[in-house]
Amino acid sequence: QSYLPYTGKNGNTLTMKVQVNEGYGLKSITVNGYTINATAxxxxxDYNVTYDEATRTYTHTTKPIDQAWNxxxxxEEQYTVSFVDQKDRALGSIPAVNGTTIPEEKFTEMQAKTDAQKEGNEIFLTWVDKADGNAAYNKNTIITKNNLVLKPVYRKNAGNGGHIENGSDGSILAADDFAIHLRDLQNLTADNVKDEKYANVTAFDKDGAKVTAQVTVDADELAALKTKSAGTYRNALTFTYIRQWEPKGDGHSGS
Structure with missing residues (x-):
């Protein structure tokens, strides 16, 4: 951490410059108790923070000071994050300081490259840690490991039986239409209907944690479906992920 004591005239601004050692970078800046992630x-x-890569120098200019200012x-240590495409071919890498996030524009740039290679019946779902498909990464996900490799996940049948819902907070839920034999219909439960051979439900929260286990299916819709005869029933089931710390009903669903 860097502490810079200063006494100056009321109403003046203060510009501070900090040169970091090689291999390190800014994790966050805290102004009067308010902490801002370095990526943001x-x-x-508006935050008046810049970085000169050539000199490894961070510069911050305060707003006009009219009170005690801290x-x-x-x-933190600087890590490397790499991106690969659907076939594990390298797309590029970026530095990322431990404890920060990846800029949204970098995800957009890399997705444009992988979208160019996708099949016509595929749609982008998310980026995941290549070493652990249970960890998704987006603009909110905190980087905590070095040499992270991110790989895109695409869902098939999108627009023709597949559904992906993106929450306003960055969470994501995907579910597919499925076919089932009448003799197996009565064996459907709130848990196994989410399995890969049926709705193939996948969900990640806004920070990238896999939350498929927390996804629920509408019980009344499931019961009604189990009474049906042979046929096609579009949008018969609704799956919902509700964030645990928010009121019930504030979530999103895919059917």
Missing amino acids: ALNNP VVMDF
């Missing part, structure tokens, strides 16, 4: 600070001009800049 560097991408929002600025803390927290530094």
Whole structure:
């Protein structure tokens, strides 16, 4: 951390420059007790934080000071994050400081490359840790490991039986239409209907944690489906993921 004591005239601004050691970078900046992740600070001009790669120098200019002012800049080790395509071919890599996030524009840039290779019946779902498909990464996900490799996940049959719902907070839920023999219909339960051979439900929360186990199916719809005869029943089931710390009903669903 870097602490910079300063006494100055009321109403003046203060510009501070911090040169970091090679292999380190800014994790966060805290102004008067309010902490901002470095990724957000560097991408929002309102925070007045810049980085000169050539000199490894971070610069922050305060707003006009009219009270006791406290600025803390927290530094951490710099990691490497790499992207590969659907066939594990390298797309590129970026530095990312431990404890920060990957800029949204980098995800957009890399997805454009993988979208160009997708099949006509595929749609992008998310980026996952190649070493652990249970960990998804988006603009909210905190980087905590070095040499992270991200690989895209695409769902088949999108637009023709597949459904992906993106929550406003960055969470995501996917479910497929499925065919089932009448003799197996009565064996459907709230748990096994989410299995890969049926609805193939997958869900990640806004931070990238896999939350498929927390997805529920509408019990009344499932009971009604089990009374049907042979036929096609579109949008027969609704799957919902509700964030645990928010009121019931604030979620999103895919059918």
